[in-house]
Amino acid sequence: MKIRIGSRGSDLALWQAHFVKDQLEKLGHQIEIQIIITKGDRIQNLSFDKIEGKGFFTKEIEEALLRKEVDLAVHSHKDLETTNPEGLVIGAVSYRENPADLLLIHERAFDLSQPFSLKKNANIGTSAARRKSQLIRLRPDCTINDLRGNVPTRVQKLRDGNYDAIVLAAAGVERLRLDLTGIKTVQFSAEDFIPAPAQGVLGLQIREEDVELAKALKEIHHADVAESIHVEREVMRLMQGGCQLPLGVFCKKENSNFKVLVSYSKTASEPGKVLRYEEASTEGLIQKIVNDLKGE
Secondary structure, eight states: OEEEEEEOSSHHHHHHHHHHHHHHHHTTOEEEEEEOOOHHHHOOSSOGGGSOSSOTTTHHHHHHHHTTSOSEEEEEGGGSOSSOOTTEEEEEEOOOOOOOEEEEEEGGGBOTTSGGGBOTTOEEEOOOHHHHHHHHHHOTTSEEEOOOSOHHHHHHHHHTTSOSEEEEEHHHHHHHTOOOTTEEEEEOOTTTSOOOTTTTOEEEEEETTOHHHHHHHGGGOOHHHHHHHHHHHHHHHHTTOSTTSOEEEEEEEETTEEEEEEEEOSSTTSOOEEEEEEESOOTTHHHHHHHHHHTO
16 A cells, blocks of 8 residues: 655654654555644744644644545644544554653753752743643742754754753654763653653544555554553543643553543643542543542
């Protein structure tokens, strides 16, 4: 089968597209990659919570799918809206790379005597509302400033001294095998600094009508990952969330139980509260979490 993959043009997006390409080629399919520019790529001067609308990194790719210009879209699953546009479905999800966030610290700001080895009153770069609210909770002494650009660009801004530290997803750093020589790295525990729903997972989106492609993707689908991120993304959907919502949700299955960690605040300028759950089944769990977050 010949399959045209639609992808953003960033280093990380292309890594993801080529990862899926390699998997499908091993199964005997012919693959080509087409680069599509999204709204999130074009607007680099605003933080995500200041950009109007949703689907900053996905809408144009989804439109290309619907126009049949490409057959398969490879997304960072956390960038996808929780409801697919009519006519599109998720055909498969990938393995889950490290879901944690990393604190990358400039050498001048490294201080072992302080929490997370970051000096007092540091200047931290991030544009994610979820990260802002959790940083305020964990390090209220620090100043948080917007940081945009692809992953290598953000790291270079840190090297250039524009920030004392920045926060990135570990998955992106690890997948790109970035050279972090001279930069101190602290990995947040996913239990302390709650990841975005589906962080570290790729979502493979196709047209609902493409039955043969759906069958092909079943061979690279990770059902266990899909089970966990369903909980995370359903909480976000019911909270009507996106990049602008300071919400972190992380679900993992341990000893047959589902452990769910949630961080939430109404605005990015408030410290996020953390909730923890452990249940033998997901039945009723998602609604319980949402009710707790809404104070019902």
